[in-house]
Amino acid sequence: MNHVLCGLAANAALPSELVDRLISVADADIAEGLAGRADLSHAQAVALASRVEEVAVGLAYEGLLTTADVDPTARPHAALALLDERSGDLEWARLFASDPDAERREKLAACPGLPPDVVETLAADSDVRVVAELAAWTTPDMAARLAQHPHAEVRRAVAANEATPPDVLAMLISGEGLPPAERCLVCDGEETPFVHDPQCPRLDCDLRSGASCAGSHESTVLEMVELALQNPSTPVEAVVRFVDHPSTPLRRLLAARPDLPPEVWGRLADDPVPGVRADLAGNPAIGEALIRSLATDGGHDVQRTLAHHPRVPFDVLSSLAGAVKIGPSLLPRIAAASPTEVEELAKWSNPAARMLLAERRDLPAEIRDALAADPDARVVRSIAGHPGLSEAQLRSMVERHGVRVVAKVAGNPDAPPALLEDLTGHVPPVQKAFREVARHRNATGPALLACLADRRARPIAAAHPALPPTVLVELLADDDWRVVEAAAANPSLPPTVMSKLAPEPGGE
Incomplete structure (x- = not known):
């Protein structure tokens, strides 16, 4: 892998003519970076897809390829992506419905808006995985039909489909009103009773972990019920019967449903x-x-x-x-607190509780400042990232609480350049602070040079546009490939260097 060219392919400042040069020599790795460019033109996308088929699918999903750009026989995966986006030719759907490759038919079965004749063809497919994929995404009428399919895998997929009618979901988990399933993926290929070894050594085995069948397709039926319990369309009266079920996973899924009666x-x-x-x-x-x-x-x-x-x-x-x-996270109830409630919360005597409030980033200035002066380091660490804090306040935090708050102060969006430089020289050093400074918008060249000395901060610093160009050029030969790619992707890399790095057409 050429890490310099991979990084250069993602460089936002790369001129269009150099993008063209990279396309002409792109392999799969370089193409991945090129495909993610925000400025990739339609013509460049077509050329890139012609060069490296692996990226054609992503380009199709991004709308950079159209029906006119894709030959479904030459690039079937890109064609299927367009069908999945409802922008492909529906005649392609008929082509893929009879494709000898079952994986393509399975992908087609998940596409929305298929013609009725294609849906009927897929519903009668000889490969149960194709039918199951259709069952997971199809319309209510077809889902109701497939709920009676003799294969348990198809019924399992119907149970996951939110378009499945509620009465059908109720029948699936109760078993009432439906004929028993005749087969499952386990008994399709194994002599029952059979329990799949979670550490199965067979390289060609694709049974799910814990799959089992003793004649009643036990594991698939259990998975079907689990999926139905997670399906919001399943009626509550059909799920409450599992409140005392011996399966812990089923009871856990039941406990998460928002529509249960209080007594349950x-x-x-x-x-x-x-x-x-x-x-x-x-x-x-x-x-x-x-x-x-x-x-x-x-x-x-x-x-x-x-x-x-x-x-x-x-x-x-x-x-x-x-x-x-609880950790440093903004809790939903804190985030939803009204201005009056925020004032009350700021007066909590429990510092662990004040710390929760300090995670908000929209506090009134007077409350923010009070929390910034809090005697408890946990509160200060939580408030340190709040915008609007002055340099004096941030420096005071470091003076009072030292290494416990240095990294958080370094991550404050308003931390000024001089403070960031000082934090990289803090004694003792705080390794996480180097990473915060390395990605900070206000980081200066001297601060970033200090970050380069830290192994984990080095790739981050190599991507910062404030890094001196001469240093960037040196980093292109770094021993760490992450640093090389970051330096090559840095928009501050001199254009003359970019031009020298990009191979000339025909020079691959």
Whole structure:
């Protein structure tokens, strides 16, 4: 792989004529960078797709290739991408419906807006995976028909399709009103009873992990029910029967549904498995009484998940902040707090709770400044990235709390150049601060040179446009390929150097 040319292909400042030169010599790696360019013209996209077929699919999805540019027999994957985008020729769909390659028929089956005759052809396909793919995306009428398919894999796909009629979904998970499935992927190829080894050594085996069949297609049926429980179209009266099911994964999926009756949530709150109760704690539809009950649940992940609930009361959130490690994240309830609530939250006596408020980036100046002067390093670390803080405030944070806040201060969008330079020389050094400075818009050449000395910050710094051009040229020969690509992609690379790097036409 030529890392210099790969980086150059992604360089936003690369002149159009040099893009053309790279297209003329592109391999798959160089083509990937060229295909991602925002300034790639239609003519260049066509030339690139002709040169490297692997990128044609992505170019088709981006709208850079049209029906006139694609021969479905020469570039079938690009043609299928256009059909998937509803911009391909529908005659292509008829061509692919009888394609001997089952993978192409399977891809076609997932495309929207197919002609009715093509849908009928795919529904009768000899390869069950093609029919299953159709079942996962098709219309309500066809989904209802395929729910009666004799293969359990097709029924499994119908259960995942949100267009499947609710009464059909109810029949799938109850088994009532449908003939039993006759086959599954397991018994298609194995003598039953059979349980697929999760560490299966067979290179040609494509059974899912845990697949099993003892004659009733057990694993596929279980997966079908799991998918139906996740399907919002499945009626609630059909899913509540699983509240006491012996399968923990089923009960966990049930606990996440927002449409359950309160009495079912109450039973799930007493589930012996903490994971079920944690999924219930994350359910946005549960009420305050249940939230308060779960707040005292010490089961694994229950309280941490509850802290992310969008309607958790603030007094509960304050207690959770002191009980579990929530981390530096903006919680939904904090993000939705009104101006009056923000003023109240700023007065919390619990520093762990004030830290949660400090994660907001739209605080009034007086509250932001008060949190910036907070005596607790956790609060200061959370507020350090807030825009609008002055250089004096940022320097004061570092003076008071040292290495605990240096990286966060370095990541403040308004950190001035002089401060960034000083942070790269902090004693003791803070490695994460180098990475923050290396990507900072205000970083200067001296600050970036200091970042180059850090192994993890070096590739980031090599991409910064403020890095001196002479240094960029030197980095093109670096031992680290990531640094080489970043330097070649740097828009500050001198145009004369770009021209020398791009091979002349016919020079590959």
